[in-house]
Amino acid sequence: MTTYEYRCEQDGRFDVTLPLGSAPQRIACPVCSGQSTRVFSAPMLKSVPRALAAALDHEEKTRTDPDVVTSLPRTGVRKRTPVLPLTPTLRRLPRP
């Protein structure tokens, strides 16, 4: 289900939840039953963390203008992913 936004000339904006891709261009206003037109707005931009917004902006910019790399990335000691201790059930499984 997706939330779509509509605007009634008398009552203002309201949201309608419909299955994805099934939103009509016009829908009846829940208050006055008048015809309301669909409104397209930016989804939840205020709730995106600043670092994520910067990363998304950078990703979009590098689609057509990629960053030029002049050196190899630094290599260092990589942290290994900790391995969970085997449970008694897993210990009984055959080993390669």
Ligand SMILES: [Zn+2]
């Ligand atoms: Zn209305």
